[in-house]
Amino acid sequence: MASATQTEEHVQLKLLVNEESNKVELAEAGKDFVDILCSFLTIPLGTIARLSQKDSNMGPVTVGCLNSLYQSVSNLDECLWTNTNKELLLYPRNSSEEYCSTLKFNIDDLESTEYFMCGNKYCGRENRHYYAGHGYILSTSAYHECPRCKSHCNRSIFLKPYCKGFVNSVATFVITEDLTIMPNSMVHTSFSLLQNSGISTSSAKEITVNVTQEKVLDILKCALVSKSPMTDVFLGKKPSIARHLFFPCNFDNSSDIQFTLQLVIRKSDGNILFAHGEKDFADLLLSFLTFPLGGVIHN
Numbered sequence: 001m002a003s004a005t006q007t008e009e010h011v012q013l014k015l016l017v018n019e020e021s022n023k024v025e026l027a028e029a030g031k032d033f034v035d036i037l038c039s040f041l042t043i044p045l046g047t048i049a050r051l052s053q054k055d056s057n058m059g060p061v062t063v064g065c066l067n068s069l070y071q072s073v074s075n076l077d078e079c080l081w082t083n084t085n086k087e088l089l090l091y092p093r094n095s096s097e098e099y100c101s102t103l104k105f106n107i108d109d110l111e112s113t114e115y116f117m118c119g120n121k122y123c124g125r126e127n128r129h130y131y132a133g134h135g136y137i138l139s140t141s142a143y144h145e146c147p148r149c150k151s152h153c154n155r156s157i158f159l160k161p162y163c164k165g166f167v168n169s170v171a172t173f174v175i176t177e178d179l180t181i182m183p184n185s186m187v188h189t190s191f192s193l194l195q196n197s198g199i200s201t202s203s204a205k206e207i208t209v210n211v212t213q214e215k216v217l218d219i220l221k222c223a224l225v226s227k228s229p230m231t232d233v234f235l236g237k238k239p240s241i242a243r244h245l246f247f248p249c250n251f252d253n254s255s256d257i258q259f260t261l262q263l264v265i266r267k268s269d270g271n272i273l274f275a276h277g278e279k280d281f282a283d284l285l286l287s288f289l290t291f292p293l294g295g296v297i298h299n
Helices: 002-007 031-042 045-051 066-075 083-090 190-196 213-225 229-234 279-290 293-298
Strands: 011-018 023-029 115-117 155-157 173-176 181-183 204-211 262-265 272-276
Touching (some): 011 031, 023 229, 031 181, 031 293, 045 066, 045 083, 045 213, 045 279, 045 293, 066 083, 066 279, 213 229
Antiparallel strands (some): 011 204, 023 173, 115 155, 173 181, 262 272
């Protein structure tokens, strides 16, 4: 068992711990770990709901009403057009899949998208532009019909990733307790940041930890409910639940689209018990599961 733990893949992380408060003040990391943190913003909410219930050291996490919305979709059968619709909502594709495919740990448990091209090896030979390897028609289905020769696009191909993660491979970074990421320059050295924060360097201890895939999942879970995910995960503290996951912001709504809902309200406290709406409103709610986390926070 010990040898298995030693050989488990990991990413190294340096932590500066305030021994007086038993709190992680800063972390120093390279590209691998920062790419993983950045990838959190690309994960669709439907995947977030599924991952938050997966077994790990932290256990399942409830993210507002997101888990209820996800579970309700899994129970909908006759109300959805096809099983494909259900799959799209319960297992939404990450639009930044290419960027995440080279991560040290990609916690999205979906298999990578498969690509296919025309199974007719002579297709397009009359056109030198295609024969030279440019402009091939690709499909994500082996049953798609080639528009040129009408053969099936059933020849599986591998697309080489055109990018490796999100950040520069030569940079190192400083990460604060609330997952703020900064370049690790001479101005932003770990101990300088501690001093600027009014923390005595004599009470700071540097430790090195190995971050496994399970730890990455725990960091994501803690980031959804806590403002101190680094302390919660690496020092074994119980997450300090944040009051709100997403904070309200001001925005101009120029849309004239409106939905009519019938509400049943409890008179004693004014709480809405349930609402009755049409298909368009239900479609809107279900579409939330396809939104990337970063897009929701941004808006």
